[in-house]
Amino acid sequence: xxxxxxxxxxxxxxxxxxxxxxxxxxVEEMRPMGARVRMLIGEHNLRPGGTVSGPSxxxxxxxxxxxxxxxxxxxxxxxVTTNCSIxxxxxPLPGDLIAEVTxxxxxxxxxxxxxxLYSDGMDAPVARASLTYSIPPKQAS
Amino acid sequence: xxxxxxxxxxxxxxxxxxxxxxxxxxVEEMRPMGARVRMLIGEHNLRPGGTVSGPSxxxxxxxxxxxxxxxxxxxxxxxVTTNCSIxxxxxPLPGDLIAEVTxxxxxxxxxxxxxxLYSDGMDAPVARASLTYSIPPKQAS
Amino acid sequence: xxxxxxxxxxxxxxxxxxxxxxxxxxVEEMRPMGARVRMLIGEHNLRPGGTVSGPSxxxxxxxxxxxxxxxxxxxxxxxVTTNCSIxxxxxPLPGDLIAEVTxxxxxxxxxxxxxxLYSDGMDAPVARASLTYSIPPKQAS
Amino acid sequence: xxxxxxxxxxxxxxxxxxxxxxxxxxVEEMRPMGARVRMLIGEHNLRPGGTVSGPSxxxxxxxxxxxxxxxxxxxxxxxVTTNCSIxxxxxPLPGDLIAEVTxxxxxxxxxxxxxxLYSDGMDAPVARASLTYSIPPKQAS
Numbered sequence: 001x002x003x004x005x006x007x008x009x010x011x012x013x014x015x016x017x018x019x020x021x022x023x024x025x026x027v028e029e030m031r032p033m034g035a036r037v038r039m040l041i042g043e044h045n046l047r048p049g050g051t052v053s054g055p056s057x058x059x060x061x062x063x064x065x066x067x068x069x070x071x072x073x074x075x076x077x078x079x080v081t082t083n084c085s086i087x088x089x090x091x092p093l094p095g096d097l098i099a100e101v102t103x104x105x106x107x108x109x110x111x112x113x114x115x116x117l118y119s120d121g122m123d124a125p126v127a128r129a130s131l132t133y134s135i136p137p138k139q140a141s
Numbered sequence: 142x143x144x145x146x147x148x149x150x151x152x153x154x155x156x157x158x159x160x161x162x163x164x165x166x167x168v169e170e171m172r173p174m175g176a177r178v179r180m181l182i183g184e185h186n187l188r189p190g191g192t193v194s195g196p197s198x199x200x201x202x203x204x205x206x207x208x209x210x211x212x213x214x215x216x217x218x219x220x221v222t223t224n225c226s227i228x229x230x231x232x233p234l235p236g237d238l239i240a241e242v243t244x245x246x247x248x249x250x251x252x253x254x255x256x257x258l259y260s261d262g263m264d265a266p267v268a269r270a271s272l273t274y275s276i277p278p279k280q281a282s
Numbered sequence: 283x284x285x286x287x288x289x290x291x292x293x294x295x296x297x298x299x300x301x302x303x304x305x306x307x308x309v310e311e312m313r314p315m316g317a318r319v320r321m322l323i324g325e326h327n328l329r330p331g332g333t334v335s336g337p338s339x340x341x342x343x344x345x346x347x348x349x350x351x352x353x354x355x356x357x358x359x360x361x362v363t364t365n366c367s368i369x370x371x372x373x374p375l376p377g378d379l380i381a382e383v384t385x386x387x388x389x390x391x392x393x394x395x396x397x398x399l400y401s402d403g404m405d406a407p408v409a410r411a412s413l414t415y416s417i418p419p420k421q422a423s
Numbered sequence: 424x425x426x427x428x429x430x431x432x433x434x435x436x437x438x439x440x441x442x443x444x445x446x447x448x449x450v451e452e453m454r455p456m457g458a459r460v461r462m463l464i465g466e467h468n469l470r471p472g473g474t475v476s477g478p479s480x481x482x483x484x485x486x487x488x489x490x491x492x493x494x495x496x497x498x499x500x501x502x503v504t505t506n507c508s509i510x511x512x513x514x515p516l517p518g519d520l521i522a523e524v525t526x527x528x529x530x531x532x533x534x535x536x537x538x539x540l541y542s543d544g545m546d547a548p549v550a551r552a553s554l555t556y557s558i559p560p561k562q563a564s
Contacts, residue, residue, distance in 0.1 A: 017189070048158070054203055054222050059196040081195050082392070083414065085226035085367055085508040087535050087553060089528040104539070104551050105512040109391065110364070110416075112510050114537065114551065116527070128527050128537065130510060130553055132365060132414075134392075223533070224555065226367040226508055228394050228412060230387040245398070245410050246371040250532065251505070251557075253369050255396065255410065257386070269386050269396065271369060271412055273506065273555075275533075299471070330440070336485055336504050341478040363477050367508035 001106060003032050004074040010035075010067055017077045025063055030071045033103040033113075037064035038120075041096050052092040052119070052126075061086060061115045061129040064099030069111045069133050072103060078136045079111070086129040092119035097126075109135055142247060144173050145215040151176075151208055158218045166204055171212045174244040174254075178205035179261075182237050193233040193260070193267075202227060202256045202270040205240030210252045210274050213244060219277045220252070227270035233260035238267075250276055283388060285314050286356040292317075292349055299359045307345055312353045315385040315395075319346035320402075323378050334374040334401070334408075343368060343397045343411040346381030351393045351415050354385065360418045361393070368411035374401035379408075391417055424529060426455050427497040433458075433490055440500045448486055453494045456526040456536075460487035461543075464519050473517040475542070475549075480520065481509060484538045484552040487522030492534045492556050495526065501559045502534070509552040515542035520549075532558055 005013065007027050014025065029036040037060070045056040062081055069079055098120055103113035110132055117127040146154065148168050155166065170177040178201070186197040203222055210220055239261055244254035251273055258268040287295065289309050296307065311318040319342070327338040344363055351361055380402055385395035392414055399409040428436065434450050452459040460483070468479040485504055492502055521543055526536035533555055540550040 020185075044161075048218075054225075055196055055200040058199045058225075062195055077189075081229055083226070083228050083365055084195075084199075085224070085553060087224050087527075087555065088222055089535055104510075104548055112512055112551065125527055128535065128553060130508060130537075130551060132510065224506055226412060228386075228414065230394055245369075245407055253371055253410065266386055269394065269412060271367060271410060273369065302467075326443075330500075336507075337478055337482040340481045340507075344477055359471075363511055365508070365510050366477075366481075367506070369506050370504055 035068035068101035096120040176209040209242035237261040317350040332376040350383035378402040458491040475515040491524035519543040
């Protein structure tokens with residue numbers, strides 16, 4: 001299957017439909033059935049001890065998978081996460097998170113895939129997640 | 142198994158160890174192997190269309206389960222979520238979230254349980270989640 | 283929502299469409315958005331040490347949820363499991379398994395719910411699972 | 424981390440400790456933090472319509488992950504699955520299943536990883552799963 005949006009197009013779409021997350025995410029790579037997205041980490045994402053909070057890691061994973069799906073289906077604001085199973089495996093460093101997305105299935109109504117989440121500067125992933133997205137039916141025009 | 146901390150004790154502990162979330166959570170009930178926790182929702186938790194964001198729902202579920210576990214093991218800042226599988230089932234209203242926690246297993250090293258997440262004013266749950274927490278070994282003194 | 287099939291109707295339907303599991307499952311109770319199903323355990327379900335195997339517990343959970351969904355949507359052989367997240371919490375005794383099903387959402391295309399799995403003779407559940415079922419669109423006639 | 428058991432050693436160990444599954448599984452490849460395992464499919468694994476049953480796919484995934492962990496920790500019969508989250512994505516053909524295992528974390532007490540499950544003769548995976556295994560403490564001798 002072919003990519004429908006490149007890095008610039010996805011970034012422009014995100015800035016328009018999710019202005020509230022603008023600035024926190026950088027789309028680094030778009031590829032067929034995959035993407036790499038960086039989440040910039042600030043003070044408000046940290047926990048005592050200088051590690052990134054679980055909800056921040058969830059946010060990174062969820063947003064990155066959305067980006068990966070967007071690349072394959074084109075500009076659709078309305079896909080929604082229906083399931084996420086996330087395993088927290090290692091403590092991240094107090095810095096950026098990098099999410100590597102792989103889509104395993106892109107059906108008519110559901111997209112299913114995995115995200116490996118890395119902490120910038122560490123080799124081993126800090127979390128792994130699988131997600132299911134519901135893709136809304138096309139509106140008749 | 143018996144409850145080790147009541148509503149007041151858990152609330153005081155949270156305010157001390159997680160000052161950054163203070164104000165957003167209200168512990169409404171502590172019971173053996175369970176708890177009910179309210180998350181106050183503000184503008185920054187909303188998505189376009191006036192629904193509560195997925196990461197906010199994850200935060201509610203994760204914090205509520207932590208509260209439930211605290212009640213059973215006593216003041217331990219260091220338990221960590223190792224897995225969360227969450228199903229988003231319905232769109233929440235743009236208001237508070239209420240998490241009902243049930244702990245199914247409280248072992249020596251792992252706690253496992255479920256959370257049903259409600260949107261204040263709706264009857265049916267907006268999300269369900271299961272979580273596993275790792276309980277750190279007691280330090281020898 | 284109302285129950286569309288009672289214990290007798292579901293049992294008859296199962297015997298007809300899944301003859302290969304006939305005999306292994308007993309539908310004990312059907313209720314709105316829930317069911318209780320017993321799985322009879324034989325030698326081939328056991329592991330060394332006399333405990334019930336993980337795949338047998340998965341089978342119990344999956345079949346019981348199917349039964350619960352059948353009760354609400356009526357005789358439909360074609361629903362399929364799309365996701366199951368199962369936590370194995372305690373070693374079962376070498377005897378029957380009893381699955382308590384609760385459906386949290388019954389949508390047009392997806393059903394979502396939980397199963398608590400008990401080992402006959404033990405109080406605490408041996409496993410918990412959440413499942414998502416895909417409900418096929420009605421055929422135009 | 425280094426592999427502690429090769430294909431022959433793992434196969435011999437399985438035949439000894441799990442004689443009941445002997446014959447159904449073929450360990451095809453052992454590699455550091457990974458493995459490929461084939462499950463031979465017979466009549467009893469099929470559903471009406473000629474597809475492999477969900478419980479059979481779960482069995483393939485669970486056994487393959489066990490094999491992958493064995494390779495890294497050496498002969499330990501007692502590791503147990505604590506969680507499995509599996510997404511069923513496509514209908515398998517009525518033939519063998521091939522499981523590709525990747526271990527993401529091998530800790531002192533927990534192993535976490537992913538399995539992609541293929542149906543022999545299809546390119547796209549039929550299921551994806553993530554698993555957590557509990558590794559028992561070494562017995563003092």
